[in-house]
Amino acid sequence: MTEFLLIDWVLFSALAWLSIGLVGVAFPRNFTLISRILFPLGAVVALVLALLALSGLLAGPQVRILPLGLPDLPFHLRLDALSAFFLLLLGATAAGISIYAAGYIRKGEGTAPGLQCLLYHVFLASMAFVMLADDGYAFMVAWESMALSSFFLVTSEHRHAEIRRAGYLYLLVAHIGAVGILLSFGVMAGSTGDYTFDAMRDFFHEGIWPTVAFLLALFGFGAKAGLLPLHVWLPEAHPAAPSPVSAMMSGVMLKTAIYGLLRVSFDLLHAQLWWWGILLLVLGLATALFGVIFATVQTDMKRLLAYSSIENIGLIFVGFGLTLVFKSFLLPNLAALALTATLYHCLNHAFFKSLLFLSTGSVLHATHERNLGKLGGLIHRMPWVAWLALVGVLASAGLPPLNGFISEWLLLQSFLFTSGLPHGYLNMLLPVFAAAVALIAALAGFAMVKFFGIVFLGQPREENLAHARDAGRLERIGLLWLAAGCVLLGVFPNVVIALLDPVTRLLVGSGLRAAASSHGWWLLAPISEDRASYSPAIFLGTIALLMPLVYWAVNRYYHGRLKRVPAWDCGFPLQTSRMQDTAEGFGQPIRRIFSPFLRRTREHPSPFDAKPRYRSIVEDPFWYWLYLPIARIVEHGTRLIAFLQQGRIAIYLLYSFVTLLTLLVLTRG
Amino acid sequence: MSPSLSQGIPLASQVINLCAAIMLLIGFAMLAQRRVLTLINLFMLQGFVLFVSTLIVALTTKQNHLLWSAGLTLLLKVIALPYILHRLIRRLSVKWDIETLLNIPTTMLIGIALVIISFNVAQPISQISGTITRATIGIALACVLLAFLMMITRSKAVPQVIAFLAMENGLFFAATSATYGMPMVVELGIALDVLVGMVILGVFFFQIREQFDSLDIRHMERIKEE
Numbered sequence: 104m105t106e107f108l109l110i111d112w113v114l115f116s117a118l119a120w121l122s123i124g125l126v127g128v129a130f131p132r133n134f135t136l137i138s139r140i141l142f143p144l145g146a147v148v149a150l151v152l153a154l155l156a157l158s159g160l161l162a163g164p165q166v167r168i169l170p171l172g173l174p175d176l177p178f179h180l181r182l183d184a185l186s187a188f189f190l191l192l193l194g195a196t197a198a199g200i201s202i203y204a205a206g207y208i209r210k211g212e213g214t215a216p217g218l219q220c221l222l223y224h225v226f227l228a229s230m231a232f233v234m235l236a237d238d239g240y241a242f243m244v245a246w247e248s249m250a251l252s253s254f255f256l257v258t259s260e261h262r263h264a265e266i267r268r269a270g271y272l273y274l275l276v277a278h279i280g281a282v283g284i285l286l287s288f289g290v291m292a293g294s295t296g297d298y299t300f301d302a303m304r305d306f307f308h309e310g311i312w313p314t315v316a317f318l319l320a321l322f323g324f325g326a327k328a329g330l331l332p333l334h335v336w337l338p339e340a341h342p343a344a345p346s347p348v349s350a351m352m353s354g355v356m357l358k359t360a361i362y363g364l365l366r367v368s369f370d371l372l373h374a375q376l377w378w379w380g381i382l383l384l385v386l387g388l389a390t391a392l393f394g395v396i397f398a399t400v401q402t403d404m405k406r407l408l409a410y411s412s413i414e415n416i417g418l419i420f421v422g423f424g425l426t427l428v429f430k431s432f433l434l435p436n437l438a439a440l441a442l443t444a445t446l447y448h449c450l451n452h453a454f455f456k457s458l459l460f461l462s463t464g465s466v467l468h469a470t471h472e473r474n475l476g477k478l479g480g481l482i483h484r485m486p487w488v489a490w491l492a493l494v495g496v497l498a499s500a501g502l503p504p505l506n507g508f509i510s511e512w513l514l515l516q517s518f519l520f521t522s523g524l525p526h527g528y529l530n531m532l533l534p535v536f537a538a539a540v541a542l543i544a545a546l547a548g549f550a551m552v553k554f555f556g557i558v559f560l561g562q563p564r565e566e567n568l569a570h571a572r573d574a575g576r577l578e579r580i581g582l583l584w585l586a587a588g589c590v591l592l593g594v595f596p597n598v599v600i601a602l603l604d605p606v607t608r609l610l611v612g613s614g615l616r617a618a619a620s621s622h623g624w625w626l627l628a629p630i631s632e633d634r635a636s637y638s639p640a641i642f643l644g645t646i647a648l649l650m651p652l653v654y655w656a657v658n659r660y661y662h663g664r665l666k667r668v669p670a671w672d673c674g675f676p677l678q679t680s681r682m683q684d685t686a687e688g689f690g691q692p693i694r695r696i697f698s699p700f701l702r703r704t705r706e707h708p709s710p711f712d713a714k715p716r717y718r719s720i721v722e723d724p725f726w727y728w729l730y731l732p733i734a735r736i737v738e739h740g741t742r743l744i745a746f747l748q749q750g751r752i753a754i755y756l757l758y759s760f761v762t763l764l765t766l767l768v769l770t771r772g
Numbered sequence: 773m774s775p776s777l778s779q780g781i782p783l784a785s786q787v788i789n790l791c792a793a794i795m796l797l798i799g800f801a802m803l804a805q806r807r808v809l810t811l812i813n814l815f816m817l818q819g820f821v822l823f824v825s826t827l828i829v830a831l832t833t834k835q836n837h838l839l840w841s842a843g844l845t846l847l848l849k850v851i852a853l854p855y856i857l858h859r860l861i862r863r864l865s866v867k868w869d870i871e872t873l874l875n876i877p878t879t880m881l882i883g884i885a886l887v888i889i890s891f892n893v894a895q896p897i898s899q900i901s902g903t904i905t906r907a908t909i910g911i912a913l914a915c916v917l918l919a920f921l922m923m924i925t926r927s928k929a930v931p932q933v934i935a936f937l938a939m940e941n942g943l944f945f946a947a948t949s950a951t952y953g954m955p956m957v958v959e960l961g962i963a964l965d966v967l968v969g970m971v972i973l974g975v976f977f978f979q980i981r982e983q984f985d986s987l988d989i990r991h992m993e994r995i996k997e998e
Binding site for chain 2 (some may be wrong): 752753756757760764765767768770771
């Protein structure tokens with residue numbers, strides 16, 4: 104062994120996760136050990152990994168060859184700026200989620216805690232290995248162990264048939280995607296037969312082969328990321344999983360797909376074609392629009408967040424596509440801007456979506472209810488969760504001074520520079536896309552208002568909500584960590600952009616460090632000061648000044664003059680919590696506007712019904728447009744083949760007899 | 773010995789050809805036979821003919837390992853297996869007539885067609901083979917195919933197993949006639965396979981009868997995925 108490099112430390116933290124998991128499964132009965140020692144220890148390891156990755160961003164690429172695996176096929180590992188950035192994302196998010204999970208896991212809920220500890224830490228370690236892998240073989244091993252461990256985590260409560268179904272769907276899509284990735288590596292390895300990424304970088308691809316490799320990778324990684332139309336597993340699997348797992352999957356696992364596609368398209372393939380970028384733009388926009396529309400009409404809080412994840416992944420892909428377009432037209436500065444927006448949004452989404460998923464976990468534990476129609480008024484019972492979730496909601500809605508705003512603003516900024524593209528049609532088309540991004544951002548705000556308003560504000564809709572209790576201490580620490588991340592990422596954008604500089608330099612050959620640092624830490628001007636600038640500090644200061652003023656003014660001039668008198672009650676002598684706006688009611692305008700996109704079945708009660716029930720089910724049209732036809736074709740095909748299975752031994756023997764005779768006669772001829 | 777050897781080759785090869793003809797005849801006889809007991813006896817006879825022909829090939833060509841094969845054939849196919857089969861049908865009391873899925877004359881006609889095909893197919897192999905028994909490759913192949921046909925046309929489990937064993941006989945015959953037998957290890961392996969297979973099938977017979985009160989495999993048609 105030569106000198107001890109940074110990559111070895113990263114490797115050790117991944118191994119530390121694995122050993123924590125093994126200790127957990129070795130003492131499955133010792134619940135205190137698992138929840139009070141092992142999970143917090145995992146959080147510490149995550150924090151260490153984040154710090155290591157932070158220094159890895161600035162260090163040069165490091166390689167290591169592990170003598171593991173099959174004979175003559177060792178694992179190649181490599182730590183460069185891109186993998187360091189995603190490791191940072193993993194470590195920073197996992198630190199919060201692990202500490203939350205320490206307080207969240209209960210005995211007798213789903214899989215036994217010891218096994219859950221193992222699966223959770225294997226999941227974390229395999230994600231770290233995905234980022235580190237430097238050959239197709241190691242990558243696929245890590246990728247598949249990630250898929251399998253997360254599958255078992257999703258099906259933690261496997262006694263419910265619907266959860267088993269969700270898990271199966273997830274596993275199916277994950278494996279179909281993995282086939283795409285494998286084939287893409289095969290194409291990129293070309294005729295060399297060498298599956299190390301180094302060999303793929305050096306191999307020059309001709310003709311249509313780069314495009315084939317890119318499309319296969321897009322299919323494979325798109326299935327993992329939840330790109331349209333491969334998104335169907337997401338709204339099923341996320342609600343089924345325990346909340347820390349949903350947070351981990353949505354916050355980090357979806358980003359491994361972004362990492363993979365970035366690695367393939369910028370690092371392993373040399374030249375990018377501009378229409379790849381347009382394809383990603385269109386797919387990303389469709390995904391984001393679809394996700395946000397469905398998020399607004401959901402009535403299950405975790406499903407709403409899952410659709411919101413689809414929307415955010417769509418936005419990330421929009422930025423990705425824009426980067427590809429700029430890169431292919433040889434505009435490295437603009438490509439760096441778009442890529443910064445993309446990576447920044449990855450980081451932001453990891454923080455705020457984990458925060459929101461974890462807060463749904465606390466609500467779920469306190470109320471045993473996922474249905475928005477049976478929640479409400481929880482801000483009085485669970486102030487910690489409510490206020491911290493508010494931070495996540497505001498960040499997710501893209502409001503300043505939180506982090507969601509920065510990345511969406513940078514994304515829109517990069518759209519504003521598309522007029523410089525040397526392509527007529529694109530110049531006309533891209534502003535339309537920018538408008539669509541703005542629409543998506545607005546609808547995301549609507550969905551988030553719905554989520555927060557229905558769950559935490561108003562009156563409790565059910566009586567048992569009065570017994571809801573706030574999150575425990577460890578859960579609060581986890582939520583606080585993530586909320587603090589949302590605030591800090593929003594207030595210090597220049598620091599983050601400077602950190603992203605090595606990544607963009609590696610991928611597109613340019614960076615924003617100079618632009619970011621030229622105006623001090625308080626003013627962000629990505630291209631030039633006279634084009635556009637944003638100062639989070641001034642924003643924060645103004646809000647901090649105005650808030651008490653508004654609060655005081657409202658109290659003084661509005662509530663101060665209000666008299667509580669039961670007069671005619673405005674024609675409502677009886678007011679119950681049932682009369683509040685419901686989740687369905689709040690989403691109704693959007694549902695009407697976008698009704699062509701939705702597939703909806705409704706049951707209206709008859710006027711004479713003594714116990715009227717109203718039911719409205721909104722379904723994903725892709726089931727009917729795409730998946731069910733495919734399923735029917737497959738079923739039809741198998742029925743044709745099943746005709747061969749007659750059940751009579753004589754017929755089976757006849758098959759081999761005829762085969763034998765035919766082969767004999769054929770060889771004779 | 774050497775002068776008698778030069779005269780002996782045509783005689784030996786004639787005897788081998790005779791054996792081959794008898795094997796084929798027994799093959800047809802088994803195809804046409806309706807009684808289980810007679811079927812076992814025919815199988816025993818076929819094994820004996822196989823033993824004789826292997827022995828003659830071994831003696832004339834001085835292939836010592838073929839002597840072992842011949843001994844094995846005698847022990848296994850002439851003594852052990854028929855004994856097991858006899859005991860089996862006595863314990864299962866299935867000496868009844870066999871129902872065939874196809875009537876006997878049609879089966880015989882198909883059998884003749886198979887013989888023609890196998891002769892036709894075996895012709896090029898005989899031409900490149902350098903053994904004294906090369907003329908019998910076609911017959912050996914025909915024996916395999918006839919046994920296969922028998923397996924298809926019988927609806928009871930015991931005759932099917934006998935057909936399976938007869939097929940192995942044909943295969944063994946083909947091996948000796950084309951290349952003077954397979955390597956010893958392979959032959960031992962096959963012999964063991966046949967014996968073990970026989971034991972397992974014996975167990976299966978009892979299980980099948982317990983389940984369906986009959987050894988008619990038509991009862992098993994419903995064991996399939998709907």
